Amino acid sequence: MTRRKDIVATVDIVEVFGDAGSLPFFNAVQGVLRRTTNITCLKLILSFEPALRILPTTQVFDNLTDLNVNAPHTTVALFLMNHLSITSLAVGACHTSNCPLTDCLLPLLRALTCPTGCVRAVTNAATPLTHLATTHGATGQDASFPLLQLLNFTPILTSSIITSLNINIDHQTTCLLRRISVATPALHVLRLTESPFLVGVRHSIFEQLIV
Numbered sequence: 001m002t003r004r005k006d007i008v009a010t011v012d013i014v015e016v017f018g019d020a021g022s023l024p025f026f027n028a029v030q031g032v033l034r035r036t037t038n039i040t041c042l043k044l045i046l047s048f049e050p051a052l053r054i055l056p057t058t059q060v061f062d063n064l065t066d067l068n069v070n071a072p073h074t075t076v077a078l079f080l081m082n083h084l085s086i087t088s089l090a091v092g093a094c095h096t097s098n099c100p101l102t103d104c105l106l107p108l109l110r111a112l113t114c115p116t117g118c119v120r121a122v123t124n125a126a127t128p129l130t131h132l133a134t135t136h137g138a139t140g141q142d143a144s145f146p147l148l149q150l151l152n153f154t155p156i157l158t159s160s161i162i163t164s165l166n167i168n169i170d171h172q173t174t175c176l177l178r179r180i181s182v183a184t185p186a187l188h189v190l191r192l193t194e195s196p197f198l199v200g201v202r203h204s205i206f207e208q209l210i211v
């Protein structure tokens, strides 16, 4: 028993995804998380009903800096209240109309991956963000978020400078590069991906098929 405790105390990274993220393994996953409180990196991608409170929101991982989870943002917000040392955050679909991450203090956050519709909620003038990537969640709410609400000719607020942007785009967006340059005026790296999920892109592909 003592030997097992010693081993889990030195675990630095816990990653749960694929079959390990299915419901039959959930109790085992919770057991692992209860004993690996020294980790710095947690990836938790579960494949069952996301409404479950899949994050141990009352448990504290004192050294955690890197979090990648697909829990609803309401749950993620509760978890982040006790984890102010997060420097890298990746989240899945939001599952609410008003992103609850807007109230989170993330004073050390440097890298963020989140749905397009949640970027403005997470970022603020106190967040030293340098790397931003947007995704499309599985819900209609995330997929239908208009890109123009993010790229609305106002800067994305941070206390630092965003130098890397990875974003899903609709090539029919007017003034796309100008919108990006206003939102993130000091980029060193820009990755644009034509998203098949955006409404405008779907229409464009359909029009090409019927010509």
Ligand SMILES: [Zn+2]
Binding pocket: 073, 093, 094, 095, 098, 099, 100, 101, 117, 118, 121
């Ligand atoms: Zn959100």
